[in-house]
Amino acid sequence: xxxxxxEKIHQTLADPKLQLAIFAATGRLMEKRRKAVNAxxxxxxxxxxxxxxxxxxxxxxxxxxxxxLFERNVIAHGxxxxxxxxxxxxxxxxxxxxxxxxxxxxxxxxSMTTEEVDLNERLEHHQLQSVETDLGEYLIQLAHERxxxxxxxxxxxxxxxxxxxxxxxxxVPRETIIEKQTMIARAVLRExxxxxxxxxxxxxxxxxxxxxxxxxxxxxxxxxxxxxxKVHIAIxxxxxxxxRAQDLAVFLKVLGRSATGQPLTVxxxxxxxxxxxxxxxxxxxxYVVLLDNGRTKVLADRDKxxxxxxxxxxxxxxxxxxxxxxxxxxxxxxxxxxxxAILTPQFLGVNHEPGLPFASSLCGACAEVCPVKIDIxxxxxxxxxxxxxxxxxxxxxxxxxxxxxVWAWVMRHPRLYEMAGMAAAYLAPSTDGGGWxxxxxxxxxxxxxxxxxxxxxxxSAPAKSxxxxxxERR
Amino acid sequence: xxxxxxLFVTCIVDQLFPKVGVxxxxxxxxxxxxxxxxxxxxxxxxxxxxxGYREEARQVARHFLDVFCDAEYVVVPSGSxxxxxxxxxxxxxxxxxxxxxxxxxxxxxxxxxxxxxxxVAGVDDVGARxxxxxxxxxxxxxxxxxxVKDGPRRLLGHVRGLELREMxxxxxxxxxxxxxxxxxxxxxxxxxxxxxxSIVRTGASAVVSVDSSCxxxxxxxxxxxxxxxxxxxxxxxLASR
Numbered sequence: 001x002x003x004x005x006x007e008k009i010h011q012t013l014a015d016p017k018l019q020l021a022i023f024a025a026t027g028r029l030m031e032k033r034r035k036a037v038n039a040x041x042x043x044x045x046x047x048x049x050x051x052x053x054x055x056x057x058x059x060x061x062x063x064x065x066x067x068x069l070f071e072r073n074v075i076a077h078g079x080x081x082x083x084x085x086x087x088x089x090x091x092x093x094x095x096x097x098x099x100x101x102x103x104x105x106x107x108x109x110x111s112m113t114t115e116e117v118d119l120n121e122r123l124e125h126h127q128l129q130s131v132e133t134d135l136g137e138y139l140i141q142l143a144h145e146r147x148x149x150x151x152x153x154x155x156x157x158x159x160x161x162x163x164x165x166x167x168x169x170x171x172v173p174r175e176t177i178i179e180k181q182t183m184i185a186r187a188v189l190r191e192x193x194x195x196x197x198x199x200x201x202x203x204x205x206x207x208x209x210x211x212x213x214x215x216x217x218x219x220x221x222x223x224x225x226x227x228x229x230k231v232h233i234a235i236x237x238x239x240x241x242x243x244r245a246q247d248l249a250v251f252l253k254v255l256g257r258s259a260t261g262q263p264l265t266v267x268x269x270x271x272x273x274x275x276x277x278x279x280x281x282x283x284x285x286x287y288v289v290l291l292d293n294g295r296t297k298v299l300a301d302r303d304k305x306x307x308x309x310x311x312x313x314x315x316x317x318x319x320x321x322x323x324x325x326x327x328x329x330x331x332x333x334x335x336x337x338x339x340x341a342i343l344t345p346q347f348l349g350v351n352h353e354p355g356l357p358f359a360s361s362l363c364g365a366c367a368e369v370c371p372v373k374i375d376i377x378x379x380x381x382x383x384x385x386x387x388x389x390x391x392x393x394x395x396x397x398x399x400x401x402x403x404x405x406v407w408a409w410v411m412r413h414p415r416l417y418e419m420a421g422m423a424a425a426y427l428a429p430s431t432d433g434g435g436w437x438x439x440x441x442x443x444x445x446x447x448x449x450x451x452x453x454x455x456x457x458x459x460s461a462p463a464k465s466x467x468x469x470x471x472e473r474r
Numbered sequence: 475x476x477x478x479x480x481l482f483v484t485c486i487v488d489q490l491f492p493k494v495g496v497x498x499x500x501x502x503x504x505x506x507x508x509x510x511x512x513x514x515x516x517x518x519x520x521x522x523x524x525x526g527y528r529e530e531a532r533q534v535a536r537h538f539l540d541v542f543c544d545a546e547y548v549v550v551p552s553g554s555x556x557x558x559x560x561x562x563x564x565x566x567x568x569x570x571x572x573x574x575x576x577x578x579x580x581x582x583x584x585x586x587x588x589x590x591x592x593x594v595a596g597v598d599d600v601g602a603r604x605x606x607x608x609x610x611x612x613x614x615x616x617x618x619x620x621x622v623k624d625g626p627r628r629l630l631g632h633v634r635g636l637e638l639r640e641m642x643x644x645x646x647x648x649x650x651x652x653x654x655x656x657x658x659x660x661x662x663x664x665x666x667x668x669x670x671x672s673i674v675r676t677g678a679s680a681v682v683s684v685d686s687s688c689x690x691x692x693x694x695x696x697x698x699x700x701x702x703x704x705x706x707x708x709x710x711x712l713a714s715r
Binding site for chain 2: 001009010013023321322325326355357358359360361362363364365367368378381384385386387388400401404405407408409410411412414417421424425436438447448451452454455456457458459461462464465466467468469470473
């Protein structure tokens with residue numbers, strides 16, 4: 001584990017206000033989901049999860065076919081598809097187009113994919129202003145932070161902190177009522193919408209048979225982003241594909257319920273191509289940027305390919321007892337929580353943060369709530385094995401590897417195992433069972449033992465192991 | 475002739491909580507089973523598997539198969555170890571067809587303790603008595619990988635004198651997670667404290683579970699907080715009279 005990762009975790013745990021904010025917000029989201037997937041209100045929810053998994057499996061297994069179909073249908077509706085291999089290519093495309101259209105201002109609706117490529121920073125580097133219009137994202141942009149959560153980017157901020165932020169950055173009088181804070185942001189953002197040259201959105205789904213993108217949202221900002229400016233660019237990972245519009249009957253049902261406990265979000269937009277001659281609004285130009293950025297690498301890996309089924313609902317974060325303690329910013333990349341723990345090592349390599357796949361108790365709460373049934377714990381286990389193989393190649397973690405080799409050898413030799421147990425019991429302070437010790441016996445310094453004792457007591461060694469009692473009993 | 479049951483006591487019970495093993499034997503013998511303890515047993519290999527050391531885990535798992543492959547039934551007082559054997563041996567032996575075959579033959583004979591009582595012995599009342607208010611902690615692997623949820627509660631429901639009070643976070647992880655507990659000690663400790671807060675709110679004087687590893691984590695945190703609440707494995711409750 002890197003020192004940075006360790007330090008961020010430590011800081012988050014040491015901040016009682018932050019702990020409370022994370023725990024309360026994720027708790028509310030869990031409760032909302034629980035009510036929305038309850039068998040009384042959604043009797044077929046479990047069946048829908050299975051269907052969603054199957055549709056995604058089919059789509060990802062035949063992604064080449066569907067990408068081609070999608071592209072042809074976008075073109076047929078007057079739009080353009082741009083394939084980008086990397087983050088740089090996305091930025092280059094947007095910058096190039098902005099230059100051609102003499103654009104100065106971009107409005108953006110929420111998109112994790114653009115976070116992945118640091119789009120705002122790249123654009124600002126070229127004096128192109130890019131404004132986030134989702135309320136949470138706008139706050140995060142004002143604070144120069146990155147999203148704390150896939151769905152709720154400002155989940156960690158209290159309304160008091162938001163009040164300070166707005167006053168500091170916008171020079172408005174301090175306001176702690178959330179509705180009024182929203183109105184402050186709204187007044188700023190309306191002007192931006194009207195003045196923007198380009199609107200950039202993400203896409204919740206790419207619909208192959210319609211050449212359309214689907215956006216779900218609650219604030220209406222995505223609608224304005226995609227219809228007010230003359231140019232609309234949707235940026236999405238290639239894995240967002242679904243084959244048919246009718247598959248939305250499954251996905252829209254599971255997405256809203258899993259993310260925010262809503263049967264449907266307030267707005268669901270189905271966008272295909274630029275404004276037609278008989279339409280009164282919509283952009284003149286419509287582009288869909290399809291991003292690889294490591295996805296084809298994951299696609300090639302049969303064991304972990306299902307990582308690409310993710311529809312970014314954030315339920316795994318809310319239900320993860322580790323996320324609920326370490327929060328979103330402890331994670332080394334834009335995707336946090338269990339899904340981040342499996343995507344980051346696959347997109348950026350296991351060495352980006354070798355500790356990440358290990359930051360889980362493998363409790364399985366993530367897989368239990370995942371609307372597309374990704375077996376996250378299984379993938380974490382695969383990644384752990386990959387980290388260890390990498391360490392062996394690089395000659396690091398020698399002591400731990402040796403310890404496990406010795407351990408495995410002892411475990412295959414029952415007599416040795418018994419002797420080792422007796423030796424450990426002899427060294428350990430014995431209070432004949434039932435007793436719990438607070439400190440390691442003097443002179444014994446073992447890192448894992450110290451780590452255990454830093455948080456909780458240790459059981460003292462019983463006078464006799466079970467096998468000794470068993471022999472006495474017979 | 476009563477069925478023969480092989481006990482896989484697990485390394486943690488063998489070394490740290492032998493009373494749990496004794497309680498399992500007591501309950502099974504009272505129900506008329508002939509209990510056998512294959513003495514060459516050690517561990518299922520899970521610590522290495524969960525830490526990313528697949529080859530080391532495989533070596534230990536092979537040893538497990540050697541010891542238990544001819545058993546009629548294998549009873550395990552742990553949801554986590556049962557799940558390792560029943561589910562993850564499949565992954566471990568993916569490329570060893572012979573061992574995979576042995577693991578698959580063994581799999582239907584391996585039972586987590588509470589499930590064995592309900593499904594094989596066919597009892598939900600073992601004649602136990604314990605005058606105590608308890609709460610039940612769902613260990614993650616028993617709950618999510620083995621779907622053990624109502625079973626232990628049914629068994630507890632038939633214990634005379636016992637009152638079961640559900641905690642609000644029964645299904646939330648205690649934070650143990652094997653080597654996670656020491657690799658991310660601070661996070662693990664914080665999770666344990668959240669768990670014990672929930673336990674304390676019930677007013678119960680004992681926490682019951684089907685996994686001694688979770689109970690070690692919970693009891694360790696309770697002891698550190700100097701809270702007078704004890705932990706009991708389900709077998710210990712069912713062996714009480």
